[in-house]
Amino acid sequence: MPVAQRLEHVALELFAAQGFDETTVDELASAGGVGRRTFFRYFPTKLDVVLGELDEGLAGLVHALGEQPGNDPVAAARAAFLSVNRYADAELPALRRRLGLIEDVPELAARATVRYRGWESALAVDAARRWDVDAASLRAQVFGRAVVAAMRAVFSAWHARPEADADALGALVDEAFDALARGFS
Amino acid sequence: MPVAQRLEHVALELFAAQGFDETTVDELASAGGVGRRTFFRYFPTKLDVVLGELDEGLAGLVHALGEQPGNDPVAAARAAFLSVNRYADAELPALRRRLGLIEDVPELAARATVRYRGWESALAVDAARRWDVDAASLRAQVFGRAVVAAMRAVFSAWHARPEADADALGALVDEAFDALARGFS
DNA sequence: CGCTAAGCGGCACTCGGTGCCACCCGCCAG
């Protein structure tokens, strides 16, 4: 097992057992069988052990957006999100643990939203293209941020239901995008 | 001038002059004429010097939401935001500096979004009440987060226009809420 | 005049994060 993956696994274990703040980097490193200095070579920050692959999604999202036809950004974003967030059943428990940590530890939630900024602007750019307006236009910017906000709500709702599976996630995504498409009035 | 206010003023000065990360708490404290330990008695974190009063808005927002009639959450939220975000001309430069810092320094942006969580849930609760649904319902949650997302976009757009005044801010708020009300499809 | 209570701030400590450098290893050229 590669070092990074082992560290990640061990870290989620320790965080779940004794809490994020209560676990020092020294513990993570020695539990992973490496030196503290080496730990920081694999993860720039203690926070990044938890977030890790969450933003690999960005490249995938951009790609998926590019493949969607039509000039309805909502439909495109919905399809892109559904295609990017396809999880195998075996991945769900780890996903749950990650989401739980991100919701509980404010610092992690904060760091996660920074990651989402890339998504927001990618979505804004895509919407601007389909609407044929400037990407800096307020409507496009609001769209990008609102979509990410909706996705945060989806993950939060999914995490709150202990037995929700991958299909349930898809259903929630659909519901959220319906709301965005139709408006709130 | 009270200590907290003086520290805040001096801090914004120093951050603008030499950057956020490049300014240590020691500098802030001695520039404000207090000891380092005292600084942390007024601000739990270096970050909070910048964000400071930003979340005093929460209590005001909740109050303003409570005063809005009708069962359209978008209209209520729009009115509440307009009433809370009434800035005097003299406050605008300070607001600009704050917004600039929050946009530029990722750590500040992150911390700010944590503050917004209170707004998100307040808005969700209000919407749930007007729609007569559960506050935990996905639609209400998406609404709360989308509204805050839209407000972030508004502040960002306003900040990007160097000569925008308080009226321009109101116009942007209206535009953003129109988008949320009508939907994006 | 003495007592008390509250704000102040020095000191020492923990922990996250970084720069530097010595070390160990496998690899390749001579």
Add this chain to the structure above:
DNA sequence: CTGGCGGGTGGCACCGAGTGCCGCTTAGCG
């Protein structure tokens, strides 16, 4: 076989944010 060479490693010293402790000053009051 040997002598360099390069990458991964991790120890060490350092910085800055944040915290607990405690002694000091000072203002207020009986």
